[in-house]
Amino acid sequence: MTRMKRRDLIRIAGALGVSAVLVGAGCGDAQPDEPTPAPTSAPPAPTATQAAVAAAPTQASPATIAPTQMPATAAAAATAPATVGPTISVGQAYLAVARGGDPATITQRAIAAVGGMERFVRSGANVIIKPNICVAYHTFEYGATTNPDVVAELVRLCLAAGAKRVRVMDTPFGGRAEEAYAVSGIAEAVKAAGGEMEIMSPVKYKDTPIPDGVDIKNWAVYQEIIEADLVINVPIAKHHSLARLTLGGKNFLGVARNPNQLHRNLGQRIADLVSLVRPELTVVDAIRTMMRNGPSGGNLDDVQKQDTIIASPDIVAADAYAATLFGLKGEDIGYVKAAAEMGLGRLDLANLKIEEISA
Amino acid sequence: MSWRWWRRIRRGVQWLALALYIYLLFAALQRRVAFPLADLFLRLDPLLAASSMLAARAWIPRLAVGLITVLVTLLLGRVWCGWICPLGTVLDLARARRAKPKQGGDRLAKARASVLRHDAAWRKVKYLLLVLLLVGALLSNLTLMVLDPITILTRTMTTAILPALNRAVTVVEGAMYGVRPLRGVVDVLERALRGPVLPVKQGVYYGSLLFAALFAGLLALNLVAHRFWCRYLCPLGGLLALLARFSLIRRRPARCTSCGACASTCDMEAIHPEQGYEADPAECTVCLDCLTACRPQRIAFRLQARPAPAQPYDPTRRQFLAALGASALGVTLLEGQASVALPHPRLIRPPGAQDERAFLQRCVRCSQCMKVCPTSGLQPCLDEAGWRGLGTPRLVPRLGHCDYSCHACGQVCPTGAIPPLSLPLKRQESLGHAYIDTNRCLPWADGIPCIVCEEMCPVPDKAIRLIEETVRGEDGQEVVLQKPHVLRDLCIGCGICEYRCPLEGEAAIRVRRA
Incomplete structure (x- = not known):
């Protein structure tokens, strides 16, 4: 018997490899997104005071330094030096509400009121903006996807504040990402503003421990979101049958793999996800709010024009305020309540410094 | 040259x-x-x-x-x-590569x-x-x-x-x-x-x-x-x-x-x-x-104007007639299958291809529709439509739904077996109907809140209604549950509810032929 030649060995190995891949394609998992739910027994939630203590070292900071946490207290925020834009001169609010007919203008005013984008963006920062682009069914007028002018204005502000790279992304559940990006008008607006749209790649999800998680301790999450210098959460406020409203917290389902699996114990699981991502800035688009038949909608009669932008470094406060636009309170929304209980933000709007702007 | x-x-x-x-x-x-x-x-x-x-x-x-x-x-x-x-x-x-001269024992050479x-x-x-x-x-x-x-x-x-x-x-x-x-x-x-x-x-x-x-x-x-x-x-x-x-x-x-x-x-x-x-x-x-x-x-x-001369390998008239007969017999056998008379209950055809007879008279099994289907929900039939339907497309919603923003299959179908519907028309096409399996559905069977099917339903007025019901859970606590109901007149059978149903394995809401 003669020995096998190297060439033959390589050829056979190659053939085996190719057939292995083909077999893999054939007998592959029927559910392409491998479910990775890892619900664990719930340890007690950290109380608000614990969280406040933990957050204490992160003082509300001057405009040049970006805090990684939400400001510890409203008082601290109130005493922080005022950050002034070129034309707008206001103090740094805990939460800003801007109303007016031009989406870009009210976005700009709201951001200015919470300290200007310089407060959040380090020079050379890698920024990810997470709007809600849930479906490719309808244009933004239907209120299912975030207003493109708001997203584009945020891109512009980030770049002006010295960000190196600003990416915008979401995972639509209806339609392909490219199509949803295009139909929503966000792709065009973002490109014009100098940002880039990223199609959320299946290779970039990694199992990620959620140390503060109460119900879930581990989930496959989009790594770029975890590693970005700044995540700006830009939900559109709309109806949702289980959560009641889709706001900032709910918007983060789009960075997790198998979001449907998160629907069991939705409130707590969203809060757990928020504890992992801890977005530094939340901008709620309440310009066209979908009052019924969310989240995908499709009927203009369900859309109410409210021409409002809410901005805050505190996702819980932003969501709680947005809930009032629907005649609800923050406590009525499961995930807002759960996040507040975990100390991820504040529900007590009455005690916060809120700046209301008309533009 | x-x-x-x-x-x-x-x-x-x-x-x-x-x-x-x-x-x-x-x-x-x-x-x-x-x-x-x-x-x-x-x-x-x-x-x-x-x-x-x-x-x-x-x-x-x-x-x-x-x-x-x-x-x-x-x-x-x-x-x-x-x-x-x-x-x-x-x-x-x-x-x-050109065969090397080998010993007579070589099976391939034989x-x-x-x-x-x-x-x-x-x-x-x-x-x-x-x-x-x-x-x-x-x-x-x-x-x-x-x-x-x-x-x-x-x-x-x-x-x-x-x-x-x-x-x-x-x-x-x-x-x-x-x-x-x-x-x-x-x-x-x-x-x-x-x-x-x-x-x-x-x-x-x-x-x-x-x-x-x-x-x-x-x-x-x-x-x-x-x-x-x-x-x-x-x-x-x-x-x-x-x-x-x-x-x-x-x-x-x-x-x-x-x-x-x-x-x-x-x-x-x-x-x-x-x-x-x-x-x-x-x-x-x-x-x-x-x-x-x-x-x-x-x-x-x-x-050259004259046709080529006959060759020894041209089929004879007798062989031609035999093939003709075999074909007729084959078609009769294929059409006579029980699975033709009673197709698989979950044989869901692409949008606009609901008339099975007309569809099979045009579908050439080219797989173009499956290639462009963004959810890869369109799958080749094996025997779901009888063996005569081998290679024809069917929607398997658990693998991928018929997307509300897509009408690609009809656009690339070479024969019109799947009609080239515009997007607004395709959105009105009904592929089948969703049915809830109340034995498995989380709110129906286990008293656990879940509304994913309703959330996903792309129909503007929602073909799934949630009806609130107060039930007593296993621990004796009263819970207000939203139980999904399918509105048959509105359901287009797109199957996104089945695709996204968070249950493991088979979904608790499934699309069937209308």
Whole structure:
């Protein structure tokens, strides 16, 4: 018997490899997104005071330094030096509400009121903006996807504040990402503003421990979101049958793999996800709010024009305020309540410094 | 210009055609711009045109392009096979090296010798397959279109090769993404490939292993005889061979020295020494290799009006009649299956293709619809519609729903089996109806809140209503539950509810034929 030649060995190995891949394609998992739910027994939630203590070292900071946490207290925020834009001169609010007919203008005013984008963006920062682009069914007028002018204005502000790279992304559940990006008008607006749209790649999800998680301790999450210098959460406020409203917290389902699996114990699981991502800035688009038949909608009669932008470094406060636009309170929304209980933000709007702007 | 050049040009054209075919495979994923061209090769296929028009008893204008191939064949012979057919080119690329002289014990050599001995009988097969197919089509049965070369290639690409490619790239990129310095490379690759070339969603397909194995077998036949498929089996080749008998321009040796070099170089073994080294135009793919082999360059291509002489491997009248009878019998058997009378309850056809009879009279099993389906919910049938429906598309909502923002399948269907509906019209098409399995549904069966089906329902007024009900849980606590109900008049059977149902395994809401 003669020995096998190297060439033959390589050829056979190659053939085996190719057939292995083909077999893999054939007998592959029927559910392409491998479910990775890892619900664990719930340890007690950290109380608000614990969280406040933990957050204490992160003082509300001057405009040049970006805090990684939400400001510890409203008082601290109130005493922080005022950050002034070129034309707008206001103090740094805990939460800003801007109303007016031009989406870009009210976005700009709201951001200015919470300290200007310089407060959040380090020079050379890698920024990810997470709007809600849930479906490719309808244009933004239907209120299912975030207003493109708001997203584009945020891109512009980030770049002006010295960000190196600003990416915008979401995972639509209806339609392909490219199509949803295009139909929503966000792709065009973002490109014009100098940002880039990223199609959320299946290779970039990694199992990620959620140390503060109460119900879930581990989930496959989009790594770029975890590693970005700044995540700006830009939900559109709309109806949702289980959560009641889709706001900032709910918007983060789009960075997790198998979001449907998160629907069991939705409130707590969203809060757990928020504890992992801890977005530094939340901008709620309440310009066209979908009052019924969310989240995908499709009927203009369900859309109410409210021409409002809410901005805050505190996702819980932003969501709680947005809930009032629907005649609800923050406590009525499961995930807002759960996040507040975990100390991820504040529900007590009455005690916060809120700046209301008309533009 | 030297003859040698002709061979190079032919190879170039083959490469270009294959590249165009592969480009179109991917281009259709990007939609819209590529839609009118996505099925170009299928439209150039006159067998596809003839059979679907016969079966549907209708003139299908989109397939008129196939006349080009017919005319070219009537003029020059089987140029399609030698120059254009992407499957033929793949078979040329998979050329087995010339057999080394081996001992008589070699099984492959034996097979080769046996096939050569029965060459005449084998060459008939393609004609008989053609008769089977066309008579079937006349009886409105297109099952044998699974054997059309372009549908074979497209089916294999769609169900096996492209998903394998996506999987391989994703696995490699996933590994690279774990190594921090390589992330930039992953970024560049993803930006270039994800979306236009690689779907975000990894497709998985029923029968992919079967189709891959058949394709591998087809390539392996090259070991027995080069282009075994084209010579002996291909029904499209058979059709073109019939036409090529009347081709006007044919190869003609002049002042031949009978050196035999051309005959031994011919891939199709179409040159017969006993007929003065003329090539049988029905078997010749006009590859022009013989021109290079002929040192004195004495081969010319001349106009000929008379049809080619009969060959010993032409089917006899008796064989033709036998094939005709076999086809009728086969169709009767296929149509007489119980699974035809009672199709699989979950046999859900693509949007607009709800009339099963009309659909099967046009569907040529080309897999184009499955290729462009963004959710890869369209899957090849095995026996869900009876074996006559092999390779036809069905929606498997648990694998992927019919997306509310997509109408791609109808746009790329070459025969109109799936009508080319506009998006607003397609959104109104009902594919079936969703039913809730109250024994498994979380709020119905377990008292656990869940509304994912209602949330996902794309119909503006929601075809799933949530009705609140106060129930007592196992722990005695009262819970207000929202229980989903399907509104049959509104449900379009798109199946996103079934796809997204968070239960493991089978969904608690499932789409059935209306």
